[in-house]
Amino acid sequence: MGFLSVLSMAHRLISERLSPGDLAIDATAGTGADTLFLARCCGRRGKVYSFDIQSEALRLTAERLAKAAASEHALAEVALLERSHAEMKDALPQAAHGQIGGIMFNLGYLPAEGADAAIITVPDSTLTALNASLELLRPRGILTAVLYPGHPGGDQEAAQVERWASEIPGAAGQAIIYRQLQRPAAPYLVAIEKK
Secondary structure, eight states: OOOOOHHHHHHHHHHTTOOTTOEEEESOOTTSHHHHHHHHHHOTTOEEEEEOSOHHHHHHHHHHHHHHHTTOSOOOEEEEEOSOGGGHHHHSOGGGTTOEEEEEEEOSBOOSTTOOTTOBOOHHHHHHHHHHHHHHEEEEEEEEEEEOTTSTTHHHHHHHHHHHHHTSOTTTEEEEEEOOTTOTTSOEEEEEEEO
């Protein structure tokens, strides 16, 4: 048995913190895998906010959720928001601030057939979103960010996210990295637990 993939590790860390009725955020909806995962964790009394700047990503996410809802009855309500993750603080109701149990980032580009690979997450908006995430999380809430240094622009974003996480004061939270050391261009995970 090998180590967990970075996505599986992100899911594991998040699942250990979320309970039915919780609030969560998918900062980068993509094809909807993390949104659906969060909807399952939060249950029908919970709520998930899912962000993406691409309407195609939200369409794919909606399709994934609809397919799952046909056979599952305990999914959280999901708000699909065609907005940048940098706007999450403004997009969420004030009552949700400081109440979010888990926030997931899966950075890079939309991994779907026909998607424009030139549309990628960029450090400026990602760092803004990460800073907002620390304010939105509840104490002991967790943030996961899967980083992709192997595509153009991904290496700079990964380095800046890693630097950002390393500079979080210990009194505010703790940060870890989960990474395969022999493959420097492979995706890896940064996770932060808010104190």
